[in-house]
Amino acid sequence: QDVTLRCQHFLSPKGSVPRYFIEPWAEKVEADSGGRIKVEIYPAMQLGGKPPALYDQIRDGVIDCGWALPAYTPGRFPEAEAFELPFMTSMSAEASSKAAWEFTEKYMQERLSDIKVLAVHVHGPGVIHKKGDPITTPADFQGVKLRGPSRQANALLETLGATPVGMPVPAFPEALSKGVVDGGVIPWEIVPPLKVHELADSHTQIGGDRALYNTFFIWGMNKNTYESLPDDLKAVIDANSGLQTSADAGRAMDTGDTAGEETTASAGNTIVTMDEAAVAELRAIGDAQTEAWAAEMTSKGLDGAAMVSDAQALVAKYADN
Amino acid sequence: MTLAKTTELRVGRALTLVCRLLAYGGGVLLVSMAVITAASITGRALIFAGLSPITGDFELVEAGCAIAIFAFLPWCQLNRGNVTVDIVANALPSRLKAILGLIGDISVTVVAGLILWRIWLGFGEKFPYGSDAVRRFFGMGSKPFFPETTYELELPVWIPYAMATFGAAVFLLVSLYTVWRALNWVLAGEEP
Amino acid sequence: MTGLELALIAFALMLLAIFLRVPIAVAMFATGFIGTWIVLGRPSATLSQMKTLTYDTFSSYSLSIVPLFLLMGQFATKSGMSAALFNAASDWLGHKRGGVAMAAVGACAGFGAVCGSSLATASTMGQVALPEMRKRGYSDALSTGVLAAGGTLGILIPPSVILVIYAILTEQNIVKMFIAALVPGILAALGYMLTVAIYVRVKPGSGPVAERKPIKERFRTLWRVWPVVVIFGLVMGGIAADWNWANPGVQALFTPTEGAAVGAVATGLYGILTGGLNWRSFLDSILETAQASAMIFLIIFGAQVFNSFLAFTQAPQALAEWVTGQGFAPLTILIAMLVCYLVFGCVMDSLSMILLTIPIFFPIIEVLDFGMTPEQVAIWFGILALIVVEVGLITPPVGMNLFIINQVGRDIPISQTYRGVLPFVASDLVRVVILVAFPVLSIWFVS
Ligand code: NA
Ligand code: NA
Numbered sequence: 001q002d003v004t005l006r007c008q009h010f011l012s013p014k015g016s017v018p019r020y021f022i023e024p025w026a027e028k029v030e031a032d033s034g035g036r037i038k039v040e041i042y043p044a045m046q047l048g049g050k051p052p053a054l055y056d057q058i059r060d061g062v063i064d065c066g067w068a069l070p071a072y073t074p075g076r077f078p079e080a081e082a083f084e085l086p087f088m089t090s091m092s093a094e095a096s097s098k099a100a101w102e103f104t105e106k107y108m109q110e111r112l113s114d115i116k117v118l119a120v121h122v123h124g125p126g127v128i129h130k131k132g133d134p135i136t137t138p139a140d141f142q143g144v145k146l147r148g149p150s151r152q153a154n155a156l157l158e159t160l161g162a163t164p165v166g167m168p169v170p171a172f173p174e175a176l177s178k179g180v181v182d183g184g185v186i187p188w189e190i191v192p193p194l195k196v197h198e199l200a201d202s203h204t205q206i207g208g209d210r211a212l213y214n215t216f217f218i219w220g221m222n223k224n225t226y227e228s229l230p231d232d233l234k235a236v237i238d239a240n241s242g243l244q245t246s247a248d249a250g251r252a253m254d255t256g257d258t259a260g261e262e263t264t265a266s267a268g269n270t271i272v273t274m275d276e277a278a279v280a281e282l283r284a285i286g287d288a289q290t291e292a293w294a295a296e297m298t299s300k301g302l303d304g305a306a307m308v309s310d311a312q313a314l315v316a317k318y319a320d321n
Numbered sequence: 322m323t324l325a326k327t328t329e330l331r332v333g334r335a336l337t338l339v340c341r342l343l344a345y346g347g348g349v350l351l352v353s354m355a356v357i358t359a360a361s362i363t364g365r366a367l368i369f370a371g372l373s374p375i376t377g378d379f380e381l382v383e384a385g386c387a388i389a390i391f392a393f394l395p396w397c398q399l400n401r402g403n404v405t406v407d408i409v410a411n412a413l414p415s416r417l418k419a420i421l422g423l424i425g426d427i428s429v430t431v432v433a434g435l436i437l438w439r440i441w442l443g444f445g446e447k448f449p450y451g452s453d454a455v456r457r458f459f460g461m462g463s464k465p466f467f468p469e470t471t472y473e474l475e476l477p478v479w480i481p482y483a484m485a486t487f488g489a490a491v492f493l494l495v496s497l498y499t500v501w502r503a504l505n506w507v508l509a510g511e512e513p
Numbered sequence: 514m515t516g517l518e519l520a521l522i523a524f525a526l527m528l529l530a531i532f533l534r535v536p537i538a539v540a541m542f543a544t545g546f547i548g549t550w551i552v553l554g555r556p557s558a559t560l561s562q563m564k565t566l567t568y569d570t571f572s573s574y575s576l577s578i579v580p581l582f583l584l585m586g587q588f589a590t591k592s593g594m595s596a597a598l599f600n601a602a603s604d605w606l607g608h609k610r611g612g613v614a615m616a617a618v619g620a621c622a623g624f625g626a627v628c629g630s631s632l633a634t635a636s637t638m639g640q641v642a643l644p645e646m647r648k649r650g651y652s653d654a655l656s657t658g659v660l661a662a663g664g665t666l667g668i669l670i671p672p673s674v675i676l677v678i679y680a681i682l683t684e685q686n687i688v689k690m691f692i693a694a695l696v697p698g699i700l701a702a703l704g705y706m707l708t709v710a711i712y713v714r715v716k717p718g719s720g721p722v723a724e725r726k727p728i729k730e731r732f733r734t735l736w737r738v739w740p741v742v743v744i745f746g747l748v749m750g751g752i753a754a755d756w757n758w759a760n761p762g763v764q765a766l767f768t769p770t771e772g773a774a775v776g777a778v779a780t781g782l783y784g785i786l787t788g789g790l791n792w793r794s795f796l797d798s799i800l801e802t803a804q805a806s807a808m809i810f811l812i813i814f815g816a817q818v819f820n821s822f823l824a825f826t827q828a829p830q831a832l833a834e835w836v837t838g839q840g841f842a843p844l845t846i847l848i849a850m851l852v853c854y855l856v857f858g859c860v861m862d863s864l865s866m867i868l869l870t871i872p873i874f875f876p877i878i879e880v881l882d883f884g885m886t887p888e889q890v891a892i893w894f895g896i897l898a899l900i901v902v903e904v905g906l907i908t909p910p911v912g913m914n915l916f917i918i919n920q921v922g923r924d925i926p927i928s929q930t931y932r933g934v935l936p937f938v939a940s941d942l943v944r945v946v947i948l949v950a951f952p953v954l955s956i957w958f959v960s
Contacts, residue, residue, distance in 0.1 A: 012682045013872050044868050048821025049562050050569040060561035075470040167546040177688050342518040348799030358774035362767045387572030390810045397807035403536035410534045421534035428539045455590045499781035
């Protein structure tokens with residue numbers, strides 16, 4: 001073969017994104033190039049560095065491609081936070097990832113200009129996993145210690161009377177088993193790998209048509225690596241990036257979510273969905289946060305209001321199709 | 322025969338003081354981290370009594386740990402605290418052993434130089450200020466669009482980076498001195 | 514040159530540098546840096562990583578446990594708590610040959626039940642126990658050897674950082690992994706005590722026998738241990754819900770790092786209140802902590818650069834492919850993997866070994882037929898891997914625990930420590946053989 005792409009991510013190879021997106025992507029690129037591109041995937045940061053450094057590793061050419069989270073370097077990619085706002089994304093990660101791609105093209109061209117963006121995506125809706133009885137009403141949040149998923153979601157939980165405890169996802173199962181937290185908010189897809197269904201008793205899905213929070217992910221490639229490819233191989237990469245690839249990445253999360261929910265259900269745990277009245281109360285708090293975020297963006301010289309309304313419109317556009 | 326032994330000793334005394342003070346600073350930081358953590362636990366345990374954990378305790382400990390370790394590096398090198406395996410060296414004549422020690426100190430100095438150079442760049446890439454001309458003059462790398470902050474307190478990350486960079490600079494300075502010192506030990510024929 | 518060959522040459526050169534008195538951290542860093550340069554044809558990869566790698570490595574929440582426990586150990590020593598503990602151990606067990614060394618193993622095991630890190634256990638127990646053992650006439654080799662080995666109980670006895678990583682990589686239940694590690698962990702502690710007993714009989718000079726103390730005096734020294742009991746109880750009690758997996762109603766107050774912070778504060782306060790810790794000894798404690806922490810973290814940094822180089826060479830993959838390509842029987846493959854760990858363990862640190870190899874080894878092990886359920890195999894293999902990577906911490910020449918203990922007793926030549934630890938390495942190997950032969954010891958609770 002002509003080119004070897006070394007790609008790195010920080011998950012276990014069994015995670016949803018590595019299994020349902022990164023590996024199929026690599027196989028497709030290898031096949032489309034007639035075997036002239038070889039993709040090596042390094043899980044768990046084997047090539048070195050810490051997860052927050054992934055974006056810079058792609059940019060600096062430490063690796064040829066990688067999976068980066070803007071949320072790990074708060075403040076640096078403010079536009080991406082639009083898709084992490086409460087009740088912004090839809091219940092389908094696939095649809096919302098398409099919206100995220102279109103949003104990125106409009107608002108993040110300059111911000112991400114130092115890498116070749118292959119795809120951007122989000123995950124599925126967050127679910128509250130808890131020991132003991134499920135949370136069904138906003139009042140149930142009172143005094144509950146929850147591993148919070150993001151700053152925006154944590155603020156929301158805190159407003160409801162819960163105590164958000166900050167910790168990395170891998171620390172969650174141990175904290176849950178020891179009672180350092182009573183529960184936590186994570187999507188279904190990471191429930192089986194962390195064995196949360198064996199540690200928690202009840203699982204509350206936030207009802208409605210929008211997700212409590214989300215995380216923005218970038219699947220990107222080093223610019224020089226891309227530029228140095230011959231035109232036909234560049235075309236292979238181009239054909240495996242963009243709107244459709246973003247949708248593929250989002251669908252990987254959806255696939256994982258379905259599996260996670262099935263595993264949990266078959267373990268006999270309680271799964272409930274919060275009713276509309278309760279969700280409406282949560283969304284009112286979320287809307288106030290979204291407004292505050294837009295104002296903060298405006299103070300940074302970005303068009304916060306436009307970003308919010310565009311993101312909402314894009315999510316609606318793809319969610320309703 | 323030695324190389325400006327008196328000056329070397331004088332510089333050594335001055336650097337000992339600097340390293341000590343820096344290490345004390347790091348130690349005080351470490352103690353504060355412990356106290357903050359203990360206070361946060363107390364707050365968390367007494368939520369029912371209206372107390373609460375300290376916001377951002379996690380990231381304060383992380384940043385504090387990094388700054389403290391950078392503050393500790395010079396003191397460690399000044400005392401030749403970076404572990405070496407002396408099995409072979411102990412069987413050699415004392416001057417040869419001193420030469421190996423000199424090589425060790427030189428190697429630490431090279432690494433210290435690399436660390437300082439790179440963390441300065443890392444600092445530059447977190448530091449959102451300065452005109453392009455100024456930044457180019459100081460070799461500060463690409464300027465970020467927006468400053469990266471910590472997660473909960475939204476503290477700009479360049480601040481702990483700046484403190485770490487200072488520790489790295491003293492580490493290089495001390496390493497350079499230890500090379501001089503080791504050279505004098507070689508010239509004197511043995512390590513004291 | 515294949516990646517495997519390059520890795521082997523790099524190993525050899527690194528060992529050469531280490532034996533020529535180049536600091537371990539620098540030897541690992543330089544080999545990794547130059548090796549990556551050769552693999553990629555450019556130095557920029559490591560250089561780019563280094564913009565954030567030092568800071569990110571040092572600003573680790575889970576590693577902050579190391580300086581905090583070091584500080585606690587210093588405070589405990591300066592305020593006389595360690596002396597009280599070992600006076601009691603000596604009065605009660607000193608008349609038995611090797612009694613105090615066995616007590617030290619017990620203390621390490623107790624500490625290991627609280628703390629999930631070998632480095633933290635070795636550094637704390639080293640500071641607390643090493644001066645006391647030497648004071649009582651134990652040989653340098655035995656004192657440092659037993660404490661380096663005892664330090665691995667931090668990982669071998671649950672909770673354990675390595676097991677958490679393993680559980681995540683292989684999608685196992687962390688609580689079950691911890692339960693599985695219990696019996697092997699206790700076996701480890703008993704094995705070390707047995708090793709001490711044999712050691713002092715083979716080399717009677719290494720462990721003295723004190724005269725038997727009258728019972729009244731024994732109780733008097735035992736009474737002085739109460740601050741240790743209180744503070745240990747506080748730290749242990751806070752993290753203790755580890756032991757309440759089966760009864761989740763009991764809540765833990767804090768994580769291990771937080772426990773270290775509480776321990777340091779409580780020991781410091783005790784020292785100040787009793788006057789054992791004055792301004793001068795406080796500053797001394799800081800300097801001691803500074804030196805040991807800087808040394809440990811610089812090695813961790815060097816190890817990261819080295820491990821990243823190994824990943825770039827794909828040597829572990831090549832080795833794994835070779836092992837599986839031989840058409841060996843399942844048990845032979847398992848043993849071959851364990852031997853790989855032992856070999857890599859001579860020069861690598863345990864966490865990196867797990868991260869590098871489990872994604873390669875586990876899928877192979879998973880499909881082999883050992884006559885057990887997949888979950889049982891996963892748990893069993895996890896325990897075995899845990900033990901063999903931990904052996905790496907005490908196998909010469911690169912063994913983090915050896916360096917930590919040697920750092921505490923700075924005047925002891927490392928060769929003494931190397932010599933003293935070998936019997937304990939042997940005890941580890943015997944235990945591995947037992948656990949391979951009797952999987953039930955690891956999986957008794959999952960039928
Ligand atoms: Na432990
Ligand atoms: Na070793």
